[in-house]
Amino acid sequence: MTIEKGVEVMDRIPILKMGSFLLVTIQVDMHDQLALALQDDLTERIVRDRATGVLIDISALDIVDSFIGRMLGNIASIARILDAETVVVGMQPSVAITLVELGLSLPGIRTALNIDRGMELLRAANSGVAAGDGFEES
Amino acid sequence: MTTTRLPEIISRNQEELLNAWLRLQTEMFSARRDRVSESQLRAQSHNFLIALIDAVSRSAGSDIGATEWSGMRDLLSELSRQRAAQGFSPRETATFVFSFKRPLFALLRVEYTDHQALADDMWAATELLDKLGLYTIEIFQKTREDVIMRQQQEMLELSTPVVQLWHGILALPLIGTLDSARTQIVMQNLLEAIVAKGADLAIIDITGVPTVDTLVAQHLLKTVAAARLMGAECIISGIRPQIAQTIIHLGVDLGGVLTKATFADAFQLALRKKSLAIARA
Amino acid sequence: MVLKRVDLQITAPEDVVVVRQTTRSLAVEAGLSLIDQTKIITAASELARNTLIHGGGGTAAVEIVRESPKEGLRLTFEDKGPGIPDLERAMQDGYSTGGGLGLGLGGSKRLSSEFRIQSKAGLGTRVVIARWKG
Numbered sequence: 143m144t145i146e147k148g149v150e151v152m153d154r155i156p157i158l159k160m161g162s163f164l165l166v167t168i169q170v171d172m173h174d175q176l177a178l179a180l181q182d183d184l185t186e187r188i189v190r191d192r193a194t195g196v197l198i199d200i201s202a203l204d205i206v207d208s209f210i211g212r213m214l215g216n217i218a219s220i221a222r223i224l225d226a227e228t229v230v231v232g233m234q235p236s237v238a239i240t241l242v243e244l245g246l247s248l249p250g251i252r253t254a255l256n257i258d259r260g261m262e263l264l265r266a267a268n269s270g271v272a273a274g275d276g277f278e279e280s
Numbered sequence: 281m282t283t284t285r286l287p288e289i290i291s292r293n294q295e296e297l298l299n300a301w302l303r304l305q306t307e308m309f310s311a312r313r314d315r316v317s318e319s320q321l322r323a324q325s326h327n328f329l330i331a332l333i334d335a336v337s338r339s340a341g342s343d344i345g346a347t348e349w350s351g352m353r354d355l356l357s358e359l360s361r362q363r364a365a366q367g368f369s370p371r372e373t374a375t376f377v378f379s380f381k382r383p384l385f386a387l388l389r390v391e392y393t394d395h396q397a398l399a400d401d402m403w404a405a406t407e408l409l410d411k412l413g414l415y416t417i418e419i420f421q422k423t424r425e426d427v428i429m430r431q432q433q434e435m436l437e438l439s440t441p442v443v444q445l446w447h448g449i450l451a452l453p454l455i456g457t458l459d460s461a462r463t464q465i466v467m468q469n470l471l472e473a474i475v476a477k478g479a480d481l482a483i484i485d486i487t488g489v490p491t492v493d494t495l496v497a498q499h500l501l502k503t504v505a506a507a508r509l510m511g512a513e514c515i516i517s518g519i520r521p522q523i524a525q526t527i528i529h530l531g532v533d534l535g536g537v538l539t540k541a542t543f544a545d546a547f548q549l550a551l552r553k554k555s556l557a558i559a560r561a
Numbered sequence: 562m563v564l565k566r567v568d569l570q571i572t573a574p575e576d577v578v579v580v581r582q583t584t585r586s587l588a589v590e591a592g593l594s595l596i597d598q599t600k601i602i603t604a605a606s607e608l609a610r611n612t613l614i615h616g617g618g619g620t621a622a623v624e625i626v627r628e629s630p631k632e633g634l635r636l637t638f639e640d641k642g643p644g645i646p647d648l649e650r651a652m653q654d655g656y657s658t659g660g661g662l663g664l665g666l667g668g669s670k671r672l673s674s675e676f677r678i679q680s681k682a683g684l685g686t687r688v689v690i691a692r693w694k695g
Contacts, residue, residue: 171581174574174610204599205581207606208665231511235471236599238506244603244668247505254511255480350562350628357629422630426695468596 155180157187163195163264164188165257169202177213184217188224195264196221199257201232211246218251227267229253231260284401287337289391290384294329300383301325308379315366324359328380331355342407344415356412360419364427370420377413381406433465442473449550450479453543455488458496467503471510480512481553483546487518497532504537513553515539517546565590565625571609571638572618580609580621584636591625591634593694601634601692604669608638608688611665616640616686626691633674633693641685648680 155176158165164187166180184196198214200206206214218228229252233241241248254260290297302325306318331352339348356377363373385402392398443451452470470482484500486492492500504514515538519527527534540546551558567583570576584605588598605621612619619640626635645651652666666688670676673690680686 171578173578205602205606207603207610208668209606209610233510235468235475235506235510236596238471238509239468239502239596240599240603240672241509242502242505243600243671245671246668248509253509255474255478256511259480259511353629354562354627419630 154183157183159187159191159193160197160261162191162193162268163197163261164191164193165197165199167199167202171205172210174209177210181213181216181220185220185224188221188226193226194268195226196228197257197260197264198228198230199232199260200230200237201234201256204234204237206233206237206241208244208246211241211244211248214251215248222250227252227264229260229263231256284336284404285391285397286401286405287333289387290329290336291333293387293391297383297387298322298325298329300386301380304379304382305376308375309372315368316363324355324376327355328352328376336408342404342411344408344411352412353415356416357419360416361423364420364423370417373420374413374416377409377416381409384409429461432462442470444477444479445483445547446551446554446556448477448479448481448554449547450474450477450482451485451543451547452482453485453488457491458489460495460499463496463499467499467506470503471506474507474510474512481550482507482512482514483543483550484514484516485518485543485546486516486523487520487543489518489523492523492526494530494532497527497530501532501534501537513538515546515549517541517543562627563624564627567623569621569623570618571612571621571640574613577606577609577613580623581606583623584634587623587625588634588692591632591694593633593692597633597692597694600672601636601690604672604690604692605636607665607669608636608690611688612638612640612642612686615645616642618642619685631693633691635689635691638688639685640687644682644684644686645678645680646682648678652678 155166155168155170155172158167164184166184168180170176172180187193188196196217198217203210214228214230221228230248231254233253252263254263302322305321305325309316335344335349335352339346343349344353359376360373363376384405388398388402388405392401443453445451450470450473452466454466458466470484473479474482484503486500500516504516507514517540519539519541538549540549565587567587569580569583571580581602584602585598588601593601605623609621612621617640619638619642621639622637624635624637626633652670666678669688669690672692674693675689675691677689678686679688
């Protein structure tokens, strides 16, 4: 962690491996470079760990702007090409309302209330069973 | 800059003007003396004079919305809000400004020798004071409206609770007419309940809503979209034929939103989605 | 009437974060509701990034403002960049010259109580947004 201009600049966001899934918990206000680094790191890890699912926990984020939205969308698209599903969990109500107002619909990204539900979704997707209560943006 | 002599005249005769005005106000509100203390009234009147001198000397016209008048507007807003809270009527509050005319005009008649200049400046002063008086009434009304709205919101929160039907299934029965503000609050409550109860299914029932306009329909749709982003799904139920027609007529696109005619149908659908069913014993 | 003002430089990506954080702290100070805070901070983030990427860098001024009966936050973003030749198009969603989603300007407008933009090709751009309480 470094400090630049009084802002804690985290060098990399940690990615945890949980079975065949990868879990990322975003807890800092990311600047653009950090978001792009996350995208790169995740892509590499999906391949390296042969992950079949990616869980992105944004329950700590109280701002999601179009750049972060785009990053999430990119991750989902890239993951899909690598045969992995992405689920974004824990979006805060005011963030959701703001994103809708902003016009961001996050296509191709599944969402869930929390990590547990997100995992259920991923497991169901993996085992080929249609998940009853999770669903995808179109 | 202005060519009127008003600021100079008022400034030079500030003390006498203030005293004459205060005497008049006290006369008019002898019954209310317990509500506004003498020192407070003196301070408010004094500040009004200062703000008036300042604004008139800096601005040429009578547009009280201009930046030169912002100090005066702030002063009158504060006064108006206070008076509203103290139980004064709008007319009593505006009289603070209107009562200033009498001592001012008495002074001007003494100061001017040129009849035309006197007429011009009295007219200019009347215009200004009328606008300022009306401004206090506007603020007064807005304050009253704010209080009513707040009370309505509180009543609303009590009358439109979000109900948990089952694990993970919430119901929001909307009753009565929906206006934009109310809808927004209710919807925020729903989204917060989704997080608090960990529910991923919400039934929004509008059986008890007589009419839905474009704004309300948009809010409903935005709520459904926001809930989706959070990982929860909404079913809108209780869409009566008239409302269904209105929605089509308004061109609102419900695309992809689950809807059911009755609340019971919506509940059944919700249970099915959770792979649950109600069986007879 | 400006009750408080913070001036910021936008010259590097970290500065966009500083704009967000400053906007947040002033929005809290101004007493904006949580949802209003989220909206103005998000709009600020979009516009700060625009200033950096399209404007080649610039400044942001964050102010707590009271203009009876309105009170809240006002932000001004300025740059001396290439300017926006076709403002109308730029305000439309989906139009982007930077490979983005093109939601920056239109989105910021939707998230704000007030939105004003002045831009001249070759001279620069100035965007002022405000979020009022209630």
